[in-house]
Amino acid sequence: MDLNWSSLGEVAVVSIGATVGVVIVFSLGVRALATTDRGEEDRGDGAPGGVEPPAGGSTAYGGRRAGVGRPGAPAVAVAGLCFLACAAAVLYGLYLIVPQFH
Template sequence: MNLDWTALGQVAAVSLAVTVAVVAVFAFGVLGLARYEGTREEGGATSGVGLAQAGLCFVACAAVVLYGIYLIVPQFH
């Protein structure tokens, strides 16, 4: 059996990069939600920017997860 180590390294690098990106986007979503809740608790005017940021980030994370499931499950092709 012969292994293509270059291809394996590329797959590992892309997987690591995508994982770090998804975690970072999710963290920005949590940050936006915390900012929205913080301004709401302080009694300030809630502009909704934090809520929009959180929603956008969480939708992006869900899209990446759904795309990964689409790639894995052969019945979806």
């Protein structure tokens, strides 16, 4: 049995690179959805601008947790593009694997 080791190594490198790329793009999409558009300036200590954190280290401000809200439209658009790119990569991989699609 004769193995072409350079081709095997090339396939391994490309598959690992593609996997890492899809994971990174998917993570960017999740991160984009995790951002919130609070409309207030963040002071960097977890409290929205102008609001003093309550005593005891609680993260609640007026009955609401800091950072909880809906993501803005640009963040949703970026997340959608990231997820679309991931879906396209997965579908292309399936296209390459399944011989009936050729």
